[in-house]
Amino acid sequence: xxxxxxxxxxxxxxxxxxxxxxxxxxxxxxxxxxxxxxxxxxxxxxxxxxxxxxxxxxxxxxxxxxxxxxxxxxxxxxxxxxxxxxxxxxxxxxxxxxxxxxxxxxxxxxxxxxxxxxxxxxxxxxxxxxxxxxxxxxxxxxxxxxxxxxxxxxxxxxxxxxxxxxxxxxx
Numbered sequence: 001x002x003x004x005x006x007x008x009x010x011x012x013x014x015x016x017x018x019x020x021x022x023x024x025x026x027x028x029x030x031x032x033x034x035x036x037x038x039x040x041x042x043x044x045x046x047x048x049x050x051x052x053x054x055x056x057x058x059x060x061x062x063x064x065x066x067x068x069x070x071x072x073x074x075x076x077x078x079x080x081x082x083x084x085x086x087x088x089x090x091x092x093x094x095x096x097x098x099x100x101x102x103x104x105x106x107x108x109x110x111x112x113x114x115x116x117x118x119x120x121x122x123x124x125x126x127x128x129x130x131x132x133x134x135x136x137x138x139x140x141x142x143x144x145x146x147x148x149x150x151x152x153x154x155x156x157x158x159x160x161x162x163x164x165x166x167x168x169x170x171x
Contacts (some may be wrong), residue, residue, distance in 0.1 A: 007029055010091075018084055020053055020137075021054055022057060022082055023062050023066065026098065028151055030048050052083050065141055066136075067079075068141065072075025096158065109123050117160075
């Protein structure tokens with residue numbers, strides 16, 4: 001898709017949160033970031049989506065653990081899983097990967113100059129004790145709580161990066 005068509009379709013900065021199947025970590029990331037953008041007054045300038053690197057859960061809702069933790073924290077829970085494609089990447093300005101494998105896979109889908117737009121979500125948490133958001137899929141509810149906590153801790157840094165990207169666009 002050409003940039004002219006993209007601008008006509010949706011001129012907002014596009015941020016996509018990526019995990020494996022788009023049912024655990026990335027739906028949590030999408031909802032937390034969406035709320036933070038609303039609170040920062042940036043939701044009219046930025047759109048948020050999420051996707052998975054695999055197709056196992058395409059069309060499904062979020063994992064019941066993600067739904068539960070989002071609901072308990074007062075976030076929306078509606079979600080439909082999808083798989084990330086090269087066409088999607090042409091329209092995405094910042095990819096927030098849950099772990100190193102996701103980051104590597106997405107970078108392989110892009111040409112060299114575009115790879116800088118792929119970052120680890122936890123890169124934006126200066127106090128993070130690691131760089132990955134662990135997959136809670138097979139674990140207890142506490143794993144989903146930890147994913148939410150890690151995501152919330154990274155979001156202020158993500159908002160700062162979004163502000164930087166928006167300022168760059170305005171130049």
